[in-house]
Amino acid sequence: MKRVGILGGGQLGMLLANSIFTLGGRVNVFDPDPEAPACNHVKNSINFPWMNYDALNNFFDISDVVTYEFENVESAPLVSLGHLKPIYPSVKVLKTCQDRALEKKFLLAAGLPHANFVVADSVAHLRAQANHINFPCIVKTARGGYDGKGQFKISSREEYLAFLDDPKNDWLETFTGVVEEVIELETEVSCIVARPLNGAPVAFPILENIHKEHILDVTVLPARIPNSVQKKIKEIAIEAATKLDVCGLLTTEFFLSKTKSATSPGIECDGWYIYINEFAPRPHNSGHVTTSACCMSQYDALARILLDVPLQEPLVISTGTFCMMNLLGDVWLAQGSKDYDAKLDLSALRDHPQVLDVVIYGKREPRAKRKMGHFITYGKTPESAIEAAHAFRNSLKNIKVTAS
Ligand SMILES: Nc1ncnc2c1ncn2[C@@H]1O[C@H](COP(=O)(O)OP(=O)(O)O)[C@@H](O)[C@H]1O
Ligand SMILES: [Mg+2]
The missing domain is CATH 3.40.50.20 (Rossmann fold)
Known part of the structure; x- marks a missing residue:
């Protein structure tokens, strides 16, 4: 075994x-x-x-x-x-994907579409870039960022210089990272590619991601974008996994815009401009939805690659829409679970037949923004699946647990 x-x-x-x-x-x-x-x-x-x-x-x-x-x-x-x-994926892939500056340099060298950026490895370098950056921009640290941490949106050159001069930002003394142009977002999507050691890669359906306070809130499958754009995004995601030489999973997060930008041209497809935001060489939060929606989930796909079992096409098992919603610690706190062994009262499930699956991670301490669980809903239309998700989460929040 x-x-x-x-x-x-x-x-x-x-x-x-x-x-x-x-x-x-x-x-x-x-x-x-x-x-x-x-x-x-x-x-x-x-x-x-x-x-x-x-x-x-x-x-x-x-x-x-x-x-x-x-x-x-x-x-x-x-x-x-x-x-x-x-x-798997190799340490080389890991190193590239865990450092935003290396990731961006890879995108540039591989000819993959991205938001215009500059790399900076000191505060002096950041200052020297002030006249070469288009505003608004986002300053991002190279390492350790997730859920919007280590990111600073800046709207003008004056604000940028004030940001660099602010004594509160003395941590910038050891800065390495990137400054990136802001893309006018229409929506954000991700595409997970499973690439075995030997054999052809497969791409999962395009996932539409909606964030709340920089944390993924909802994933919708299929994404509400034209088929032609979905096809193009799959091609780009497979190209990225192949050029990075990933064995395993590569999740590519994309920005989609309908606004043409001279400095960040991206790849145009039927009036949509496509940009790669970042990579995750592993299963991804947005891919939870594949456990209910696809005949092979992102986890199954990686398990097969690791165990030398052939992959299949990750077909969607039904027409209609699947929606994944995260459950953060605030839901536990709303129920009144203050203790260190937090349980969630799921009795509301009885009244929400559109909920297909609930997954609770078993983390003991609920904190407001901590990812503690998720669930998946199904609806004949995207609106119905998304509404059902909000209704279920609101019901959970309205339950008050009494101490036993
Ligand atoms: N260049 C950009 N243009 C527009 N929105 C951006 C840009 N960079 C980041 N964002 C927004 O901030 C979110 C988090 O940024 P991201 O680089 O994906 O960092 P994280 O590692 O925290 O996921 C993105 O999902 C997007 O909503
Ligand atoms: Mg991200």
Whole structure:
């Protein structure tokens, strides 16, 4: 039985582990936090800091193949460990995708569409760029950003210079990152590509993503954009996975605009301008919806690649619309779950037949913006699926749990 090592024990690792189990594989999880969601699901959970070489060595010893479920894994120890056992996607892919500056340079070199940007590796460099940037712009740190963290939108040159001079921003002294032009967004979508070691890559249906306070709130499948644009986006996502030489999953996040920009031309398709925003070389939050909507989910696809099982086309199992909605800690807090062993009262499910599936990650401490679970709805129209999702989440928020 093949043993898969997953670096990171979050919800993406938990759902990947389930798909590996159902194909007869075994799973080891490495995460410093023994309470991480995936750690509760596997027998072999190894809990040491990321830079503990001995513990990582043991982990590689007991695994036949290794993958990761988030990009902020320390890549330094993996360079040598990658000689012991295969790591999919490769450490080279991981390094590119975990650093925005490297990611943008890759897009430029590969001729893939992107928002115009400059790379800066010091505050002096940022200052020197002031006359070369088009405003509005977004300053983004190279490392560690997620859910909008490490990003600063700036509307004018004056504001930019004031931002650099602000004593509160003394952390900029060690800045490395990019300054990127703002794209006038019509919508945002993602495309997940599964690419095996040998064989043709497959692209999942295009997912439409709606964010709230920089955190993914809702994913709609199929995305509400013309078929021609969907087809073009799939082609670009496959081209990106191939040029990056990904073995495993590559999620590509896209910006879509209907406004032509001289400085950020993107790729035009039937009046839509397509830009790659960023990559995630792993399962993605937006891909949760594929567990209900597709005959092979993103997790199944990665499990198959890791276990050498052939892929199939991830066909959508029904016409109509599937909608994934995240459940953040605020839902638990609204129910009055204050304690450290938070449960969620799901009795409202009874009155919401459009809800197909609810997944709770088992994180013990609810915090307002923490991803704690998600659910998937189905509707004959996009409006019906999205409305059903909001109605269910509102019902959950209206339940008051009394302390037992
Ligand atoms: N250049 C841009 N133009 C327009 N919107 C942007 C731009 N960059 C980021 N955003 C907005 O901010 C969100 C988060 O940015 P992103 O680079 O994807 O960072 P994160 O790693 O936090 O997901 C995007 O989903 C988009 O809504
Ligand atoms: Mg993003």
